[in-house]
Amino acid sequence: MTDPLARLREATERREAAGLRRSVRPRTRDHDGLIDLASNDYLGLSRDPRLIEGAVRATRAWGTGSTGSRLVTGSTELHGELDRRLAAFTGSPAGLVFSSGFLANLGAVAGLSGPGALVVSDQVNHASIVDACRLSRARVVVTPHRDVAAVERALMERDEEHALVVTDAVFSVDGDLAPLRALHRVTRRHGALLIIDEAHALGVVGPNGRGAAHEAGLAGEPDVVLTLTLSKSLASQGGAVLGAPEVVETLVDIGRAFIFDTGLAPASVGAALAALDVLAAEPDLPERARERAHRLHALTEGLGFETTVPAAAVVPVVLGDPHAAVRATEICAEQGARVGCFRPPSVPTGRACLRLTARASVTEAELTVLEQALQKVRAETSP
Known part of the structure; x- marks a missing residue:
């Protein structure tokens, strides 16, 4: 008889080769010691x-x-x-x-x-x-x-x-x-x-x-x-x-x-x-989140990445290749920053990216950590 799970294993292998495997990674209470630039907690209220x-x-x-x-x-x-x-x-x-x-x-x-x-x-x-x-x-x-x-x-x-x-x-x-x-x-x-x-x-x-x-x-x-x-x-x-x-x-x-x-x-x-x-x-919270997003945009654009002027709190860093996006996420984590990694089908083919999300509570020290991380990403991903 045909193995009903064979096609699932084969599809998983194809996703692995394309850099499209995903996994569930529970975080610790302190975000594994990483600064949070990946969540949707735009106003920094999740632990308020x-x-x-x-x-x-x-x-x-x-x-x-x-x-x-x-x-x-x-x-x-x-x-x-x-x-x-x-x-x-x-x-x-x-x-x-x-x-x-x-x-x-x-x-x-x-x-x-x-x-x-x-x-x-x-x-x-x-x-x-x-x-x-x-x-x-x-x-x-x-x-x-x-x-x-x-x-x-x-x-x-x-x-x-x-x-x-x-x-x-x-x-x-x-x-x-x-x-x-x-x-x-x-x-x-x-x-x-x-x-x-x-x-x-x-x-x-x-x-x-x-x-x-x-x-x-x-x-x-x-x-x-x-x-x-x-x-x-x-x-x-x-x-x-x-x-x-x-x-x-x-x-x-x-x-x-x-x-x-x-x-x-x-x-x-x-x-x-x-x-x-x-x-x-605290009616100034939304403006603070937008200001931090523009700081993230200026930082990424200044390093030569393809990005978009943010309308709210989301700032993409387009890398194109899914493998490059995964590696960039790992580099950022090694440097102390958790960032989002978006690959097909979440984005079109050729548009794999990091997704940075601003919080109203992002500090100057956290921005410095991210800048250093992205400098290493830039050095590794530049042709």
Whole structure:
């Protein structure tokens, strides 16, 4: 009989040869002694005592788990408060908290489109959006990166009555910003919804970190839907969809990623609420994160690496070859810095890179460590 695992072993060997093997490496409480320039903890709040106390307080009041889907037993008073607070913070009429940002995108895209609709998606959107498009059963058109004219052509040429356009606000690897105002003009002109994933913008972009849509003047527009995650700037876990009451009502009624999933654990809700309190108390945190990101960009560009001017906290260092990216990650670790390593399929072939992420709390000493590490990477990778 055929060995059903043989093809898996062969595929693993091919990934090994291509430099695409991945592994799960648990970190220690002190990040293995490495400075953190890889996580999505953009505001440096993941160990903030105020968030920890918020999580503990919620756990003591409500227990360790939500105990069911939000439509059964999984919605506490805290969940309702977080729905409202996230909506108010981003300038949206209504909000709905999910157990992850991935599921928020699945819920929004699939729940608001479906058979007989058109979904237009940027080619470098996050994997959660890609999977949402595949599951939507709508016709999907993938457009070149940030190409508003291509989006308009897709909307103009459609036969479907209903359409939506979905885009990251800040793209997760290159760190650039979507042309949100131009996209909104096009979607409104053609009667489509615009879904904006604020995952890498919330807490960093816009006044007080209220997000890219808020900064673009789109907050509260009835044809704009926001998705976001609580696991980055808010240093918690979970996601949310924000928009018109009709959007939230629809997802509560038919959103499979909402209906059939266990509600977010109370501890995560409490931590996210505490993070919103911190943002209110320290409105300079988003600007500090952006300033550190620009310092990272200046450092990498000064060393001759291909990079992108950051719109938020993400700074790529493009190396091209996956093996080179893995080795660069190892060099940085040897020098005391943990950085991200992104390879296909996370990025296109030939675009393997390091991904540096700024924190509002990054120090001058940490920047010096990174500079020395990248100098060694440059010396080893230069032709």
